[in-house]
Amino acid sequence: MSENEKDENSLTESQENVEQNDNSFDNNIDSKMEIKKSQSVHYQQKIDELNELLEKEKQKSLRLLADYQNLEKQTIDRINARENKIILDFLTVYEDFIRAKNAYEKEGGNVESLNSIIKNMESILDHYEVKPIEVEGKKLDPKLHEVVQEIEDDSNEEGTIVKEIAKGYIIRGKVFKYSKVCVSKKLIKK
Structure with a gap:
């Protein structure tokens, strides 16, 4: 064999080796791409499962937060209902003290001790944001007042409160107890 032939054989072998290496490289790349695709699909499935979970x-x-908030609201409502019942009972005693003070004053009795008790009671009511509804001389407001009687009176505009029968109260900005009132009504002329 001549040198040329040897070189050609060598070159041919080298080319075959390169082609085999290329094919092997291509196969290797294809194999790796398939593995990557498979892994990608697997990872996407895992991501989808985790997102669903x-x-x-x-x-x-x-749902748990909504349940908690409902329970909290129910608890607050129950506490407020009990508190309101106690305040209503307290208001009854407070009004009794005011009536007793007024009766003693009319008789000329000393009401100093009653005044200090009433003042303490008012500070307790103030602490619980209980405010009396002012009525005399005001226009009737059905959101605050309950009409007990209409009095014919030409000296006041119709619907003006002329007398308070029972005090009303607002607690935390809401009507707690309506004022019972008498309102003016125009005389009907015949």
Whole structure:
């Protein structure tokens, strides 16, 4: 074999080796691409499963939060109902003290001790944001007042409160007890 032939054989072998290496490289790349695709699909499935699990947990958390908020509201409502009952009972005693003070004053009795008790009671009511509804001389407001009697009176505009029968109160900005009142009504001329 001549040198040329040897070189050609060598070159041919080298080319074959390169082609085999290229094919092997291509096969290797294809194999790696398939593995990557498979892994990508697997990872996407895992991500989808985790997202689904996350959504279920989020919904569960929202339901638990709603249950907690409902329980909290019910508890606050029960506490407020009990508190309001106690305040209503306290108002009855407070009004009794005011009536007793007024009666003693009319008889000329000493009401100093009653005044200090009433003042303490008013500070307790103030602490619980209980405010009396002012009525005399005001226009009737059905949101605050309950009409007990209409009195024919030309000296006041119709619907003006002329007398308070029972005191009304507002607690925390809401009517707690309506004022019972008498309102003016125009005389009917015949």
